[in-house]
Amino acid sequence: MSYIDPHIHMVSRTTDDYQRMAQAGCLAITEPAFWAGFDRSSAQGFFDYFRQLTEYEPKRAAQFGIQHFTWLCINPKEADDPGFAREVVSLIPDFLECPNVLGIGEIGLNKNTKNELIILEEQIALAEKYNQLVLVHTPHLEDKLKGTRLIMDALSASSLDPGRILIDHVEEHTVTEVLDRGFWAGMTLYPDTKVTPQRAADIIEMYGNERIWMNSAGDWGCSDPLAVPKAQLEMRRRGHAQASIDKVTLGNPKQFLSQSPNFKLK
Amino acid sequence: MSALKDVIGTCPQTKQQVIDTYFMEHRAKLVDIAAYLDRVDRGQGDDQKDFRATAFIRAIEILTDGETHRARRILNLLSDHTTTMAQSAEGMKGASGAVPLTDGGVA
Ligand SMILES: [Zn+2]
Numbered sequence: 225m226s227y228i229d230p231h232i233h234m235v236s237r238t239t240d241d242y243q244r245m246a247q248a249g250c251l252a253i254t255e256p257a258f259w260a261g262f263d264r265s266s267a268q269g270f271f272d273y274f275r276q277l278t279e280y281e282p283k284r285a286a287q288f289g290i291q292h293f294t295w296l297c298i299n300p301k302e303a304d305d306p307g308f309a310r311e312v313v314s315l316i317p318d319f320l321e322c323p324n325v326l327g328i329g330e331i332g333l334n335k336n337t338k339n340e341l342i343i344l345e346e347q348i349a350l351a352e353k354y355n356q357l358v359l360v361h362t363p364h365l366e367d368k369l370k371g372t373r374l375i376m377d378a379l380s381a382s383s384l385d386p387g388r389i390l391i392d393h394v395e396e397h398t399v400t401e402v403l404d405r406g407f408w409a410g411m412t413l414y415p416d417t418k419v420t421p422q423r424a425a426d427i428i429e430m431y432g433n434e435r436i437w438m439n440s441a442g443d444w445g446c447s448d449p450l451a452v453p454k455a456q457l458e459m460r461r462r463g464h465a466q467a468s469i470d471k472v473t474l475g476n477p478k479q480f481l482s483q484s485p486n487f488k489l490k
Numbered sequence: 491m492s493a494l495k496d497v498i499g500t501c502p503q504t505k506q507q508v509i510d511t512y513f514m515e516h517r518a519k520l521v522d523i524a525a526y527l528d529r530v531d532r533g534q535g536d537d538q539k540d541f542r543a544t545a546f547i548r549a550i551e552i553l554t555d556g557e558t559h560r561a562r563r564i565l566n567l568l569s570d571h572t573t574t575m576a577q578s579a580e581g582m583k584g585a586s587g588a589v590p591l592t593d594g595g596v597a
Contacts, residue, residue, distance in 0.1 A: 304579045335579040336570075365585040369569040397565035422512075423561065430497040461511070463502040 225469065228477040229253045229452050231330070231359070231392060231410060231439035234281055234292070235273075236260075241442070241449045242288045248453040251474075252291035252489060254481065255281065256330035256359050259301040261444050267311040270298065274315065278322035293487060295329030295359045296320070303343035304335075313346060320354055326484040327351065329359025330392060333371040336363060341374065348382045357484050358389040359410075362398065364417045372398045376405055388483055392439070393418055399431055408480050412441040413451035421455035425462060433468050437476045494557045523550075545588040567591075 226249045234242070234255050245253070255277060257270075264270060277294040285292035296319050298312040319325060328351040333340045351358050358379070363371035372391065379389055391402045392410035395418065402409045411427060412418040419427070424438050440451035448454070452473055459469045481487040501508060530543065549564045557563075568588045576582070 335582050336575055337579050338575050338577045340579070341575070363585070365587045366568055366570045366589050367585055369566065370572070374575075395565055396559075396562035397569065426501075426561075429500040429502070 225249050225456050226251050227452050227473040229440055230437055230477045231441050233258055233443040235276055236444035237442055237449055242285055242290060245449055246288035246290055248450055250290055254293040256295040257297050258330060259299045263302055270312045271315055274319045278319055282324050293324045293326050295327050297328050297331045297347055300332050300334040300340045304339045306339055306342055309343040323486055326487055327357030330361035332361035332375050333363055336367055336371045345378055352383055360391045362393045369397055395419055399427055408435045411438045413438055413455055414441050414447055421458040424455050425459050433472050494559050541590040542588040
């Protein structure tokens with residue numbers, strides 16, 4: 225079965241993972257800019273990271289026939305110092321011209337602080353100014369519900385079309401509000417802190433397969449770059465129609481991402 | 491409570507097929523939870539009034555209250571429902587997965 229993994233941090237993964245993903249049917253991935261597991265000491269560190277995402281990583285993916293797209297931003301965890309964050313944000317416009325950039329992401333909140341919210345709002349304004357798609361990170365665990373609501377309020381206060389925004393890491397207690405407000409929803413198959421393939425299939429059964437996708441968010445933590453094909457198998461063993469499996473793992477990502485002129489599946 | 495019935499019948503499998511498919515997997519998880527609670531009992535020292543442990547027991551009550559949407563209700567129970575915001579994350583600890591029940595919502 226073919227699929228797109230629309231949220232995975234390949235800079236933290238090995239080349240073997242690209243090979244296994246290609247074997248499992250991966251056609252394309254999109255890689256949001258995120259926290260590296262440690263705080264960078266300078267804006268220059270982000271400049272190098274953005275070059276890695278726009279120049280180096282697409283070549284590594286292409287070796288296995290996987291198309292690589294990316295999203296740029298300063299992640300919420302490193303956005304708590306507004307002065308530093310603004311320096312990083314000022315680097316982004318030049319990179320938006322790179323052919324594999326789809327938008328601004330993954331922006332959002334981490335600890336739901338006022339400083340994080342200020343930089344979130346400034347990056348929303350950047351997406352407005354450059355007419356970019358937006359990929360949103362929501363906080364984990366006990367902070368998710370409050371953070372998701374704060375983020376949606378900030379987005380709703382902008383002129384951005386909710387149909388061009390995907391709110392990621394939804395779970396059973398946030399998915400309905402996200403969909404009801406017109407946003408797209410992403411489910412992250414990351415067993416410790418997000419959802420399992422079983423729960424992702426449950427959520428689709430309960431809330432439908434419109435405006436929703438799944439991703440592995442594979443990164444440097446305990447995560448699984450093959451989580452999306454495993455969820456396909458989970459849906460299949462329960463008797464979901466093949467068309468529905470294809471819709472949430474290929475058709476929906478294609479539909480959302482195609483709103484960026486830079487997204488063209490070969 | 492009728493809103494809790496809105497998802498009945500949405501799984502393509504029959505109830506019997508769900509049990510056939512998943513019982514073993516969740517039997518193992520059930521015993522894991524039991525062993526974890528035993529481990530807390532067997533721990534050294536006085537009984538802990540840890541807010542996470544308290545929320546955990548409350549969550550278990552949701553499992554057996556006979557109403558559906560258990561996953562959503564447990565996640566709500568384990569969520570911060572306050573509306574105040576700190577200026578900065580400086581000095582804050584990482585996420586703990588639960589909140590004192592005074593900050594938690596109605597599940
Ligand atoms: Zn991520």
